[in-house]
Amino acid sequence: MGQILLEKVVKRFGDVEVIPPLDLTIEDGEFVVFVGPSGCGKSTLLRLIAGLEDVTSGRIVIDGKDATNIPPAKRSLAMVFQSYALYPHMSVRKNIAFPLRMAGFDKAEIDRRVAAAADVLNLTPYLDRRPGQLSGGQRQRVAIGRAIVREPAAFLFDEPLSNLDAALRVGMRLEISELHNRLKTTMIYVTHDQVEAMTMADKIVVLHAGRIEQVGSPLELYSRPRNLFVAGFIGSPNMNFITGPEADKLNAATIGVRPEHIQVSTTEGRWKGTVGVAEHLGSDTFLHVHATGLAETITVRASGEVGLRHGDTVWLTPEDDKIHRFDSNGLRIE
Amino acid sequence: MATRHSRSAARLMMAPAVVLLLGWMLVPLVMTLWFSFRKYLPLRGGDLGWVGFDNYASFIRSSAFWPSVQVTLTLVVGVLAITLVVGVLLALLLDQPMWGQGIVRILVIAPFFVMPTVSALVWKNIMMDPNNGFLGHLWRAVGLQPIDWLSQASMGSIILIVSWEWLPFATLILLTALQSLDSEQMEAAEMDGAGPLARFGFITLPHLGRAITVVILIQTIFLLSIFAEIFVTTGGAFGTRTLTYLIYQRVLESQNVGLGSAGGVYAIILANIVAIFLMRIVGKNLDA
Numbered sequence: 001m002g003q004i005l006l007e008k009v010v011k012r013f014g015d016v017e018v019i020p021p022l023d024l025t026i027e028d029g030e031f032v033v034f035v036g037p038s039g040c041g042k043s044t045l046l047r048l049i050a051g052l053e054d055v056t057s058g059r060i061v062i063d064g065k066d067a068t069n070i071p072p073a074k075r076s077l078a079m080v081f082q083s084y085a086l087y088p089h090m091s092v093r094k095n096i097a098f099p100l101r102m103a104g105f106d107k108a109e110i111d112r113r114v115a116a117a118a119d120v121l122n123l124t125p126y127l128d129r130r131p132g133q134l135s136g137g138q139r140q141r142v143a144i145g146r147a148i149v150r151e152p153a154a155f156l157f158d159e160p161l162s163n164l165d166a167a168l169r170v171g172m173r174l175e176i177s178e179l180h181n182r183l184k185t186t187m188i189y190v191t192h193d194q195v196e197a198m199t200m201a202d203k204i205v206v207l208h209a210g211r212i213e214q215v216g217s218p219l220e221l222y223s224r225p226r227n228l229f230v231a232g233f234i235g236s237p238n239m240n241f242i243t244g245p246e247a248d249k250l251n252a253a254t255i256g257v258r259p260e261h262i263q264v265s266t267t268e269g270r271w272k273g274t275v276g277v278a279e280h281l282g283s284d285t286f287l288h289v290h291a292t293g294l295a296e297t298i299t300v301r302a303s304g305e306v307g308l309r310h311g312d313t314v315w316l317t318p319e320d321d322k323i324h325r326f327d328s329n330g331l332r333i334e
Numbered sequence: 335m336a337t338r339h340s341r342s343a344a345r346l347m348m349a350p351a352v353v354l355l356l357g358w359m360l361v362p363l364v365m366t367l368w369f370s371f372r373k374y375l376p377l378r379g380g381d382l383g384w385v386g387f388d389n390y391a392s393f394i395r396s397s398a399f400w401p402s403v404q405v406t407l408t409l410v411v412g413v414l415a416i417t418l419v420v421g422v423l424l425a426l427l428l429d430q431p432m433w434g435q436g437i438v439r440i441l442v443i444a445p446f447f448v449m450p451t452v453s454a455l456v457w458k459n460i461m462m463d464p465n466n467g468f469l470g471h472l473w474r475a476v477g478l479q480p481i482d483w484l485s486q487a488s489m490g491s492i493i494l495i496v497s498w499e500w501l502p503f504a505t506l507i508l509l510t511a512l513q514s515l516d517s518e519q520m521e522a523a524e525m526d527g528a529g530p531l532a533r534f535g536f537i538t539l540p541h542l543g544r545a546i547t548v549v550i551l552i553q554t555i556f557l558l559s560i561f562a563e564i565f566v567t568t569g570g571a572f573g574t575r576t577l578t579y580l581i582y583q584r585v586l587e588s589q590n591v592g593l594g595s596a597g598g599v600y601a602i603i604l605a606n607i608v609a610i611f612l613m614r615i616v617g618k619n620l621d622a
Contacts, residue, residue: 085522
């Protein structure tokens with residue numbers, strides 16, 4: 001059981017309000033990702049839930065119990081830190097056993113649980129090594145092992161993959177997703193990487209300057225972003241925003257078209273332009289097109305290899321039903 | 335990276351320092367060895383020739399020898415224990431964010447800048463003097479008979495004085511080590527259910543291991559040769575005669591350079607025995 005409820009939670013550091021009043025419900029078993037640019041308060045929010053920071057006002061309810069004033073150790077939450085925060089002078093075995101030892105489990109039970117966790121995380125051969133003798137990915141798994149042995153109500157991840165290289169990150173992303181499928185425990189995951197958010201989450205919470213911009217499933221956020229911020233943050237490459245006459249035609253202050261929703265043609269189309277930079281990825285080609293009559297450079301994602309180079313003339317046509325319209329306050333127009 | 339040319343240039347540049355250091359160390363060492371085999375009484379006939387190992391034999395047979403070794407070791411161990419325990423506690427305190435942190439830190443470091451002779455005099459006259467000292471007044475204020483610290487509790491008093499001098503050093507080294515402790519580790523331990531004492535025992539203390547080793551090694555080197563504090567306070571009386579002080583007495587008070595030099599060689603041997611033990615016990619902390 002791991003339902004977490006935030007009610008009117010506020011956090012101030014001195015005069016600076018980092019988190020304005022915020023409400024959020026995290027259901028039991030959900031994989032929730034807090035995503036936002038750096039400094040948006042996502043880590044602070046996680047630390048508030050963990051109890052490592054005190055809330056200025058408001059309530060945090062875990063499993064139906066008011067946990068606002070409960071110390072971190074008693075909240076039955078486990079956290080994986082960005083730096084892994086392994087204990088360098090203890091072996092992997094002792095690191096994983098530490099929370100159990102602190103909780104006063106007997107030796108047989110500790111051994112059983114450590115062995116089980118090591119088995120799940122493929123750490124069995126490394127149990128007697130020190131963290132310093134492990135690779136980044138292995139350290140990450142030890143940190144996760146230390147979290148899962150406690151069988152907590154929820155896991156908190158604070159940017160756990162940001163210290164890993166790109167290839168390892170993709171692998172660990174899968175492992176964490178698999179772990180969630182197996183354990184079915186609530187997980188709250190903080191990241192600034194929208195790809196991690198999109199691939200892992202059941203529910204994404206987009207934060208900006210401490211405020212929740214939108215809560216929803218990855219596809220909801222992708223197809224129906226509530227405002228310009230969410231529209232620009234979710235999706236890679238970023239959504240094209242177009243203002244001016246083209247937006248006026250659709251009765252909007254700004255219109256947004258995702259790069260993958262624009263057709264490219266060398267013969268005809270709605271907007272004529274010249275190719276600036278063309279990024280050839282093999283699977284896709286990203287074209288940055290300077291269109292005549294549009295102030296903004298338009299990014300287009302063409303599937304596969306298209307034989308277009310710098311300076312070529314192209315015509316672009318957005319898919320009409322996939323154009324997002326926003327009013328002058330940046331809010332979505334249905 | 336290092337060409338033959340730059341290596342020879344480096345040797346040339348280092349030569350003056352090496353020569354100076356060698357001279358500084360080797361000349362006194364050789365002279366000590368030389369005199370330790372000679373009967374040399376400056377005021378009673380001067381250099382009276384070779385005597386073989388007589389000086390070594392009589393120095394070690396002297397009733398003052400073994401007690402002086404014991405006093406030396408007591409002093410070292412006592413000061414180490416006090417400076418480490420109090421140093422860790424002080425470092426923990428100073429690591430807390432507080433108002434006036436800068437000034438407090440400077441105050442804590444201050445005793446280290448006071449010369450040993452001066453601090454011993456200050457303690458002897460201002461603090462421990464039974465008639466005019468602060469402690470004497472304190473004892474009288476609560477109706478007790480003042481204690482003549484330096485004669486009645488001589489060893490403890492000297493350990494206290496020397497500890498006061500070395501506490502800043504220990505505190506400073508431990509404080510810098512404490513500041514390099516990853517705060518996420520402490521938070522992780524907190525989430526893992528470790529209370530303040532468990533966090534100290536399982537996280538902080540192991541983290542301080544290397545700093546503690548450094549403090550022990552460096553302090554031991556200097557504590558073995560403590561002299562000024564004893565000279566100024568008890569003059570070696572009341573069971574405070576260390577090996578260093580005994581050597582001083584043999585050379586200058588008894589005017590027996592040969593005997594004192596033999597004692598000096600024993601002091602070198604003692605220092606090396608202590609060093610070997612220390613490296614065995616704590617030296618492994620310095621690896622990796």
